């Protein structure tokens with residue numbers, strides 16, 4: 142009995158030691174994330190030329206409603222075929238419904254650089270400015286001077302809906318109070334761990350992504366019921382869970398199906414109520430990852446119906 146108790150106590154002591162070690166490691170890890178987060182600078186220059194969005198939206202469009210749907214990380218046909226040997230129902234649907242395929246505008250494979258580049262022509266030094274951390278600065282770049290001037294000149298009601306300029310996006314963002322990337326980074330690490338060991342947790346992982354999608358759809362429906370001329374930009378995050386999943390390829394196909402569904406339903410929704418609207422479907426970059434040739438990660442999509 143005495144020996145049993147001694148063994149038990151030693152084991153409990155060891156367990157407490159191990160638990161303490163795990164706790165300390167976690168605290169150190171989180172602190173190092175915070176240091177990285179607050180020390181990263183947001184450096185960019187405005188490019189000399191008008192921003193890439195000026196090639197999509199210009200004076201010729203001034204009498205139409207304009208809908209720009211950003212499907213984050215949606216890859217081109219070529220990339221889908223090459224890495225996943227699959228086809229997108231959305232891209233086929235767009236081709237059959239009067240959309241023209243254009244060359245992707247992506248010059249960066251990071252959302253927080255690619256979107257400011259497309260809308261404001263911001264140019265980043267890849268080495269020093271990895272991501273923006275400052276939501277106020279981001280709000281100056283999105284939708285940016287070009288679309289603001291266009292909307293003012295032609296009396297559009299302008300709406301730009303994206304999590305990267307949304308301060309109320311989630312709890313952590315409120316706590317840290319700055320940009321969005323920290324939360325994405327933080328969640329991606331914990332999710333990666335959780336999803337690997339508990340794949341059934343996927344639905345909760347996707348919750349934020351679905352919330353963004355649902356809010357966007359509600360907001361699009363609102364603009365469709367308005368009499369005012371709309372210039373409406375909506376950013377969807379449908380592809381952001383596959384990457385952290387155990388079965389990357391299977392997950393990717395699931396995400397693609399979902400993105401296809403969302404994309405098709407939005408286009409149908411807009412066409413049903415505003416058949417003359419100009420609709421732009423674009424991505425900020427294609428899928429990324431260690432198994433990807435980096436140049437393929439620039440091959441996102443751009444489909445336009447005038």
Ligand SMILES: [Zn+2]
Nearest residue numbers: 213214252425
């Ligand atoms: Zn992105």
